[in-house]
Amino acid sequence: MTKLDILVIAAHPDDAELGCSGTIAAHVAKGHKVGIVDLTKGEMGTRGTPEIRLQEADEAAKILGLSARENLGFSDIYFQNDHVHQHELIKVIRKYRPEIVLANAITDRHPDHGKGASLATHACFMSGLRKIETSLDGIPQDPWRPKFVYHYIQNNYIQPDFIFDITDYWDTKVASIMAFKSQFFDPSSQEPASFISSPEFLPFIESRSREFGHRIMTKYGEGFTIERFIGINDLFDLK
Numbered sequence: 367m368t369k370l371d372i373l374v375i376a377a378h379p380d381d382a383e384l385g386c387s388g389t390i391a392a393h394v395a396k397g398h399k400v401g402i403v404d405l406t407k408g409e410m411g412t413r414g415t416p417e418i419r420l421q422e423a424d425e426a427a428k429i430l431g432l433s434a435r436e437n438l439g440f441s442d443i444y445f446q447n448d449h450v451h452q453h454e455l456i457k458v459i460r461k462y463r464p465e466i467v468l469a470n471a472i473t474d475r476h477p478d479h480g481k482g483a484s485l486a487t488h489a490c491f492m493s494g495l496r497k498i499e500t501s502l503d504g505i506p507q508d509p510w511r512p513k514f515v516y517h518y519i520q521n522n523y524i525q526p527d528f529i530f531d532i533t534d535y536w537d538t539k540v541a542s543i544m545a546f547k548s549q550f551f552d553p554s555s556q557e558p559a560s561f562i563s564s565p566e567f568l569p570f571i572e573s574r575s576r577e578f579g580h581r582i583m584t585k586y587g588e589g590f591t592i593e594r595f596i597g598i599n600d601l602f603d604l605k
């Protein structure tokens with residue numbers, strides 16, 4: 367089974383691409399193994415179908431060079447941070463044994479994002495508890511707790527705790543977002559307009575990335591929040 371260095375947990379297919387695909391691409395380029403688990407198929411989205419969005423997610427996975435991508439098929443909008451969903455997510459965390467988890471924004475316009483964030487945080491902690499027993503394909507799984515959970519920032523502005531420089535991976539980020547053709551601005555589309563299909567949405571994503579990049583004196587950045595403190599032992603480690 368593939369052990370991942372980084373597992374990205376996302377409520378909807380395209381959350382990871384919009385929130386942290388530059389950071390993903392940068393770590394893949396450094397030789398790390400990165401995977402995404404999408405919690406739902408985004409079936410409540412205004413545009414597209416679950417089948418189309420799965421194809422788009424596969425296309426984006428190729429662009430980002432992911433080592434794994436899977437979809438848990440939770441119910442879009444209705445999934446909860448409860449026992450049943452925690453158990454399914456713990457199975458995935460124990461399967462891939464990531465050192466770092468990147469999870470949804472802690473609070474956002476879409477209620478699934480904050481829910482996905484707390485579900486991921488709880489499942490990462492619970493995954494380390496020996497007395498929670500899970501199995502995969504009939505084989506019992508060992509406990510595993512990721513060292514860090516960082517939350518990417520999505521629609522609503524959140525003050526980041528750190529910003530990752532994605533300048534060299536901006537083009538890859540855009541390409542991975544555009545893989546979700548059904549969701550974004552397409553003048554030839556016959557589907558109803560949505561919040562993210564307006565021509566203003568992608569320039570907004572760019573301006574957010576430029577704002578974060580500007581704050582660390584680079585061109586483009588992605589911001590993250592942390593639920594604990596990060597320790598350092600060399601002041602020169604900070605950029």
Ligand SMILES: [Zn+2]
Pocket residue numbers: 377378381476478479
């Ligand atoms: Zn979403």
